[in-house]
Amino acid sequence: MNYCSSLLVAVGLVSVMGAAAADKPGYTDTPRITGQQWRVHDADRPQPRIVTPGAAFSHGAPAPSDAVVLFDGKDLSKWTKGGGPAPWIVKDGYMQVLEKSGSIETKEQFGSFQLHIEFATPNPPEGTSQERGNSGVFLHGIYELQVLDCYQNPTYADGTVGALYGQWPPLANAAKPSGQWQSYDIIFEAPKVEGGKVIEPAYVTVILNGVVTQHRKALLGPVRHREVAAYDANTPTRGPIGLQDHGNPMRFRNIWLRPLGEYDKQ
Numbered sequence: 029m030n031y032c033s034s035l036l037v038a039v040g041l042v043s044v045m046g047a048a049a050a051d052k053p054g055y056t057d058t059p060r061i062t063g064q065q066w067r068v069h070d071a072d073r074p075q076p077r078i079v080t081p082g083a084a085f086s087h088g089a090p091a092p093s094d095a096v097v098l099f100d101g102k103d104l105s106k107w108t109k110g111g112g113p114a115p116w117i118v119k120d121g122y123m124q125v126l127e128k129s130g131s132i133e134t135k136e137q138f139g140s141f142q143l144h145i146e147f148a149t150p151n152p153p154e155g156t157s158q159e160r161g162n163s164g165v166f167l168h169g170i171y172e173l174q175v176l177d178c179y180q181n182p183t184y185a186d187g188t189v190g191a192l193y194g195q196w197p198p199l200a201n202a203a204k205p206s207g208q209w210q211s212y213d214i215i216f217e218a219p220k221v222e223g224g225k226v227i228e229p230a231y232v233t234v235i236l237n238g239v240v241t242q243h244r245k246a247l248l249g250p251v252r253h254r255e256v257a258a259y260d261a262n263t264p265t266r267g268p269i270g271l272q273d274h275g276n277p278m279r280f281r282n283i284w285l286r287p288l289g290e291y292d293k294q
């Protein structure tokens with residue numbers, strides 16, 4: 029086989045791989061996730077099983093008495109974009125992403141915490157896979173808990189709602205239909221850092237609509253797209269809660285947080 033025919037065979041193989049990827053959302057050319065057999069956003073990673081959540085788990089529940097209320101349906105005074113005002117819309121007790129205005133985050137920073145947040149994806153839905161009802165809850169502003177309309181909307185496993193994006197798929201797909209209010213209850217344990225080194229990773233437990241999707245999973249580092257996540261020397265032990273503008277008019281309401289752990293002792 030001469031050089032040209034070798035090249036054609038190689039190109040043919042690449043196009044076959046590309047065709048396989050086109051049938052299933054995701055990637056076949058990304059690096060393998062540290063400590064796992066799967067690639068980042070692996071098209072072949074098994075899908076989380078679908079679980080139908082019970083009705084209205086904790087939706088609209090009042091905040092506990094010691095909670096920091098981050099959004100009570102009235103204003104965005106606890107939120108900012110780059111130090112200025114948060115540019116999103118507030119109406120009828122919820123906030124809505126003002127598309128293309130950028131992501132927002134809390135003014136206050138937190139260490140370890142319990143966080144409650146409710147969201148609704150646009151109805152009727154538009155787009156497919158990662159383009160349908162995409163947002164994210166950014167823990168410490170850098171680790172993404174995926175928000176996505178995953179009701180009858182296939183996507184790659186580590187990009188499903190309830191996933192720690194690019195790292196850990198959810199244990200189940202407990203998505204509700206487009207437009208319905210859904211709830212996240214999150215327990216986040218801040219990483220332990222000594223002398224610029226992460227000696228204990230961050231751990232996250234997530235309950236979506238009453239169904240556990242992450243059970244004290246170790247985060248591998250700040251969120252990455254198509255790259256392997258890893259901690260670096262700048263890993264913070266406190267940070268804000270961020271909400272992502274991914275170009276979809278997502279809604280959020282009833283957001284509260286209870287600080288936990290050693291970084292929050294007075």
Ligand code: MG
Pocket residue numbers: 162163164172174175272274
């Ligand atoms: Mg997202």
